[in-house]
Structures are given as C-alpha cells and as structure tokens.
Amino acid sequence: MRGCKPETKAKYRPALELYVATDLSCVEICRRCGVSHTGFSRYIASYHRQLMLKRNGVECGPEIAQVRLRKKSGQTAAAHAKYKDAIRACDDAAYIEFNVSQIARLFELNPSALGNQLRNHYPEILERREKERHRLGVNDNLHRGVKSWCKEQYAEAVEHLRITEDTIRQTADLYGLSSSGLREHLLYYYKDLIRARANKRERAKTNKIRGELTGNGRKHEPMPESEKKYREAIRLYRTTAMTQEEICAATGVTVMGLRHHLRLWNKELMEERHDVDGRGEGTRPTGTKCYLKSTAAKYAGAIERLKATGSPMAEVAKEFGLNPDVFRKYLHEHEPELAATLGRTKLSNGRSVLARSAEKYDEAVRLYETTTETLKSIARRLGLQYKSVGGFVRRNHPEAIAAHDRLLEQEKKLQEQKESQSCEKEQTETTVSVQEEETKEKEHILQVLKQTGGHKRNAAKLLGISKSTLYNKLRKFNLSE
Structure with a gap:
C-alpha cells in the first residue's frame, strides 16, 4: 500500500x-x-x-x-477457473451421454458461453466428444460445425481479410456484416487466418512507415479528418517560404498541432524544406547549420546582389537590413564559392588575395623586392608584424622573394669585386715600395763601396752590417764582388 x-x-x-x-x-x-x-x-x-x-x-x-493473469491472447485466468470443471466433464466418458448444453446446466453455466469456451480454446475436446458419441450411438444428430449459409455469408469477408491488411471491423463495415459475428466466425473456423494475422502484427510492432501495417493491425497513416484539417497548411509548407507561425495564422491551425503532424506524417517534406542547398544530410559538413527555406528566401536577394555587383558584403548586408556577421556565416556554409571571392582582388601575378591585405602589405612587398633590406627590418620600420607580412609574402609573392635573392647575390658579387680590387692595389703598392727600397739600398751600398775603394770589410762597418750580410746583398742585387 x-x-x-x-x-x-x-x-x-x-x-x-x-x-x-x-x-x-x-x-x-x-x-x-x-x-x-x-x-x-x-x-x-x-x-x-x-x-x-x-x-x-x-x-x-x-x-x-x-505474474500475469493472461497471455496476449487466449483464455483468461478467471474464465479458466469458472469453466474448468465443466470443460473437464466434457472430456470425461462419464458425461458422454450429455450434450454440451446439458453439462452447462449441470454446472449452472450458460450453454452458449461454455460452447464458446470449447470452440475457442478446446476444439480438440469437441472433436473427440462428437466421434465418441457417434460411435456409441448417443449422438443427437444435430449439425456440428459451420453451416453452409453461414460460410457463404462470410466467404467474401474472409477472402478479403486473407489478401488485405484491413481490420475485422473495416471488413465487416465494407460487406455490411456484424463485426462481432465475423470475429466469432473467424475464431471458430479460421484459426489459421487469425494466427497468421496476429504473427504479421507482431512482426510489424515497431513499424512506423506511413501506409504500412503496425502492431495494432491498422495502417500507419493519419486519420482522414486530420489529413483534411492540415491539407492547406501542408500545401503552403511545401510550395512557399512562409514560416510555420505564418502558415498557422493563415490557415487557423495551431503551431503545435502542425509541428506534430509534420513530424509524424511529413518527415520527408521537413527534410526537403530544410535541405535548401540540395546537399542532403549525408554530404553536409559536420557542424554546418541546416537553415529553413524561409531563411534561404530571406538571404536570396542579397546573394543575387553580391553575385551581380561584387560589392562588399557589409554594404550589401546593410542595404538589405541583414546582420553582417550572420550573413557572412550563412554565405560560408551555403555559398562557399561566393564567400571565397568576397573582398578579394587579383595581384599582377594572378593570385587572388584579400583586398585589405594587399593594400596593407603593398609597400612592404615593394621595398622587399627592390632593396636588400631584410623583411624583418622593413616590417619594423612600417609598423607591421613580421610573421604576418612574412606569411603574406611567402604565400602570394614568390617572385618578390626571388627578386630579393637576386639583389642579395648581386650585392655579394660587387662586394667580392671590391675586396679583390683592394687586395690587388695593396699588393701592387707593396711591390713598388719594395722595389724602391731595394733600389735605394743598392745605390747606398754602391756609394759606400766607392768611398771605401771597394773594401768590403770597411764598407760593411760603415753600413752597420756584417761582412756576410753585405756579401748576400751584393748577390741579391747582382753586384760583382
């Protein structure tokens, strides 16, 4: 409790x-x-x-x-308890001389109810009982089983149930029969048909495909009155870009009702309306928002203006009263090719870049390709970020890098030439100076020798050098000893 x-x-x-x-x-x-x-x-x-x-x-x-009182189909526990003694008596040889109605009265039961219990749940008892009563000669010669006129009355309905998925009630209404009578006729004489239909419903228990059979034996489809109620709203949803709220205001249905009807019976139409770019969910990039048809209609005019004029995106967004950031995001997701061309310009080398980037780095590129100044120095002097201008030059101006490298090579060659010329001049000047010194020294030695009358020892003393050094110098200058 x-x-x-x-x-x-x-x-x-x-x-x-x-x-x-x-x-x-x-x-x-x-x-x-x-x-x-x-x-x-x-x-x-x-x-x-x-x-x-x-x-x-x-x-x-x-x-x-x-514990369950009963299975999905079959005799209930209460019915079993109520009729079990009478049913046991029907299958007992001691009661073979009594018919089913007499046995029912013995146990204070309704004869028709007991007969229904036997036909529905114990048909084999009835067959054995009739055979035994016929063998013993105590049968009452009453007709057992389906009567010819009854079989003929339900024949078309039974065949209809075999070849269609209509319910028993629908079939009974179609042929003008009692639905309870048709159901009893099937339970008594067409158990195989009932079992086959039950198995089919069991297999279709989780089926939610429109027009297909479901577990309750009915087709999964909207009620006629519901279909009629939302027919005009569905037409507007399919053929216009109106929002659900606008459609409901025009047709007089509720928003929640229309949404439920769409999700339940027109899911394909919802997917088609959301798939405004025609790519489908399977090919849509991860994280890409799926916009409504009304949203696509909202941006259609602005997109056409961009394609026709190539005007800046912000100007077009302002002209059409759109949020620039939202419009830019929509373009990148659903018009990527158009978005890629917005705000871009072509360089002389044919490369496409953002116009603001080309303008911002134009002077730095010009200096870099016409001078030997480093890009870092240029960026610092112009107040630019070195990494940004460096990336821009590498991606879009490989010819500027080649021109800068050529200038550096030329400057290197000029420097090498200057250094070579300077070395040659120094060598020449050194050679001349040495020759002049040697000439002066040679003349001085000759003059001293002349003063000493050719006496080498005295000349060496006057020159302040040794006698052997004097002899070496004389050999060097090719002077006779």
Missing part, C-alpha cells in the same frame, strides 16, 4: 470490501459503490495485486509482480 494517498484508500474502501467478500464482478461492484471501473481496476492492480490474483485463482508468493 506504500505510495497510495489516504483519500484514494478512503474512496475505494467500500468497493475493496465487496471485492474481497463477494464474487460480484468489478463492473457490478463499481456500479454499487459509485466509483469508476477504470480507476478501481488500476487501484486493485497497483496496490492489491495479490488479491486480484487470488480472486482469479492464481496462488503465488512474493514474486507477484512477475
């Missing part, structure tokens, strides 16, 4: 007492106590399940939560 509110217990207390103390049906108990049959049944199933099982002849222990 945990979880049940006190007012709920008080409401159903009289009905619960009758449920425990009497054999009255739930319908009769609810009628006497003035409570809802649905509410009382739910109350019993939720808070007094053990009483419910006991009343239906099911004895169980603590595992009452797992």
